[in-house]
Amino acid sequence: MPQPVENFAKDLSQAKAGPALDAPAFHRNKEALVEALSRHLSDETGSLLEIGSGTGQHACTFAGAFPGLTYHPTDLHDEHIASIEAWRQSAEYPNLKPATRLDALTDDWSTVIPGLTSQSLTALLAINVIHISPWPVAEAIFSAAGHYLKEDGALITYGPYKRNGEHTAESNAKFDASLKRLNPGFGVRDIAEVQDLAKRAHLELADEIAMPANNLTLVFKRSG
Numbered sequence: 001m002p003q004p005v006e007n008f009a010k011d012l013s014q015a016k017a018g019p020a021l022d023a024p025a026f027h028r029n030k031e032a033l034v035e036a037l038s039r040h041l042s043d044e045t046g047s048l049l050e051i052g053s054g055t056g057q058h059a060c061t062f063a064g065a066f067p068g069l070t071y072h073p074t075d076l077h078d079e080h081i082a083s084i085e086a087w088r089q090s091a092e093y094p095n096l097k098p099a100t101r102l103d104a105l106t107d108d109w110s111t112v113i114p115g116l117t118s119q120s121l122t123a124l125l126a127i128n129v130i131h132i133s134p135w136p137v138a139e140a141i142f143s144a145a146g147h148y149l150k151e152d153g154a155l156i157t158y159g160p161y162k163r164n165g166e167h168t169a170e171s172n173a174k175f176d177a178s179l180k181r182l183n184p185g186f187g188v189r190d191i192a193e194v195q196d197l198a199k200r201a202h203l204e205l206a207d208e209i210a211m212p213a214n215n216l217t218l219v220f221k222r223s224g
């Protein structure tokens with residue numbers, strides 16, 4: 001399991017059973033994230049796939065906030081799948097589907113996600129994934145977005161970003177250095193770098209929402 005998800009097992013009290021994990025950052029960012037996502041997801045229907053759902057706490061919160069969407073949480077790691085399942089069973093939202101083990105680097109995501117076909121997703125969500133995984137994961141997420149998003153679908157990412165090659169805050173620079181110590185392939189990405197990935201996938205940056213603690217929610221949609 002990637003290390004930067006701090007103190008994952010801090011508070012298990014709210015889950016009915018199973019190995020629910022708790023990410024302190026979830027409690028700090030959930031309200032701001034719901035507000036940001038509301039700008040693009042409030043009236044939406046169809047399927048949302050979350051890549052790297054981690055503890056599953058965002059999945060439960062967002063499935064509750066956006067009941068028109070069928071929410072598919074996924075993660076690479078078995079202990080995260082177990083945590084997502086524990087929170088999911090606790091939340092009991094009918095639109096929150098069971099967690100699936102999905103490695104973003106899998107060539108064809110439809111071999112893993114039932115019912116996933118070209119242009120079938122309303123939204124693809126990646127929260128705190130692009131900087132806490134190797135760069136090929138970011139490449140795979142944008143490529144998948146280009147393939148699986150509906151015509152007016154959205155790829156939504158959240159995390160810290162550099163702008164014009166510079167960190168936007170000292171705290172982000174320190175975080176970047178700590179990520180790189182953990183894994184040289186991790187790191188705070190530049191907005192221009194992810195825009196390049198978007199362009200390759202025929203997407204463009206459609207919205208940029210300033211978030212607390214010098215983070216950004218970026219929304220990519222089909223270009224042209």
Ligand SMILES: C[S@@+](CC[C@H](N)C(=O)[O-])C[C@H]1O[C@@H](n2cnc3c(N)ncnc32)[C@H](O)[C@@H]1O
Pocket residue numbers: 001002004005023026051052053054055058075076077080102103104105126127128129132133137
């Ligand atoms: C920092 S955690 C963020 C978890 C959660 N989204 C959050 O914000 O609390 C990064 C997540 O990405 C997942 N991840 C890393 N590499 C991945 C890959 N190749 N495919 C799918 N998920 C991956 C990790 O297992 C982890 O759950």
